[in-house]
Amino acid sequence: MNKEFKRVEKEIFDCEYFKELLRSDYEEGKNDLAVVKTTYSKLKKRKCLDxxxxxxxxxxQFSALxxxxxAANQEKFDANNPASVAKKRYDAGDYTIAITKYQEAIDQATDAxxxxxxxxxxxxxxxxxxxxYAKARASARTAAKLRPNWGRPFMLIGDLYAMSSRRCGDDWNQRLAVLAAIEKYSYAKSIDPEVASEAGSRIxxxxxxxxxxxxxxxxxxxxGSKQKVGCWIGETVTVRFK
Incomplete structure (x- = not known):
C-alpha cells in the first residue's frame, strides 16, 4: 500500500503538500548544503514556483552556504599555495603583501x-x-646561490645598476656604475646560454x-685599472673606455 501511495503521491498532491512534507528535514539540516540543494530540487520537480x-x-540559504x-576552500588553497596568492597580490599592485607571500612559499618549498x-x-x-636596490641585489644573490649557472639574477642586478646609475654622483661615477652593469651582463652571458642574446643586447x-x-x-x-663604484653599488670594476 505504501509503495503504491508513493507512486501516485506526486500525481495527487500539489507543491504545498510537499513543502510541508520536506520542511522538517530541511529545518534539521538547513546548514547542510546537500540537504538544502536536495530539498530545493525535490520541490522544483513538484512544480513549486521560484x-x-x-x-x-x-x-x-543555498547561496549563503x-x-x-x-571561501573556506579558497582559504585552504591559499594557505597551501602562497606563491599563487603572491602572484595575485602582485597583479593587484600589493607588492609588500606579494613579497610576504613569496617568503611563505620559500618557507614551504623543499626544492632549491x-x-x-x-x-x-x-x-x-x-x-x-x-x-x-640593495635589498633586491641581496635577494638576487640568494637566488643565484640556490641555482648555480642561472644568469637571470645577474641580469637583474645589471639592470638595477643601470637604472640607478644617474644617482651615483658625477658623470664619471655614473659611467662607472654603467661598467658595473656591463660586468653583470657579461657574467650572466658567460654562465647561461638562455640569457646570452638578451645580455648581448644590453651590453x-x-x-x-x-x-x-x-x-x-x-x-x-x-x-684596465680597478675603480670602486660609489653610491649603493660599492663594487670594484675594471675600467674599460669607449
Whole structure:
C-alpha cells in the first residue's frame, strides 16, 4: 500500500503538500548544503514556483552556504599555495603583501630551484617596483646561490645598476656604475646560454655609456685599472673606455 501511495503521491498532491512534507528535514539540516540543494530540487520537480517564499528561502540559504564553503576552500588553497596568492597580490599592485607571500612559499618549498625562483621574484619586486636596490641585489644573490649557472639574477642586478646609475654622483661615477652593469651582463652571458642574446643586447646598448678615455686620462686612470663604484653599488670594476 505504501509503495503504491508513493507512486501516485506526486500525481495527487500539489507543491504545498510537499513543502510541508520536506520542511522538517530541511529545518534539521538547513546548514547542510546537500540537504538544502536536495530539498530545493525535490520541490522544483513538484512544480513549486521560484517566487514561492519557501523556494526563495531555499535559494538564499543555498547561496549563503555555497559562498561560505567556497571561501573556506579558497582559504585552504591559499594557505597551501602562497606563491599563487603572491602572484595575485602582485597583479593587484600589493607588492609588500606579494613579497610576504613569496617568503611563505620559500618557507614551504623543499626544492632549491623553487626557492631560487621565489627569491628572484622578490628581488624583481624590490628592485623594479619598490626601488629597494640593495635589498633586491641581496635577494638576487640568494637566488643565484640556490641555482648555480642561472644568469637571470645577474641580469637583474645589471639592470638595477643601470637604472640607478644617474644617482651615483658625477658623470664619471655614473659611467662607472654603467661598467658595473656591463660586468653583470657579461657574467650572466658567460654562465647561461638562455640569457646570452638578451645580455648581448644590453651590453651593446650600454657600451656607448662607458667612460671617456680623455676623462680617465685627466684623472690619471688607465684602461684596465680597478675603480670602486660609489653610491649603493660599492663594487670594484675594471675600467674599460669607449
Amino acid at each position: 517566487d514561492d517564499p519557501f523556494m526563495i528561502e531555499l535559494k538564499t 555555497a559562498a561560505a564553503q567556497n 630551484a623553487k626557492k631560487a625562483k621565489y627569491h628572484f621574484r622578490i628581488a624583481s619586486i624590490q628592485g623594479r617596483k619598490l626601488k629597494q 651593446a646598448k650600454y657600451n656607448r655609456a662607458r667612460p671617456e678615455k680623455a676623462e680617465g686620462f685627466s684623472r690619471g686612470i688607465s684602461e
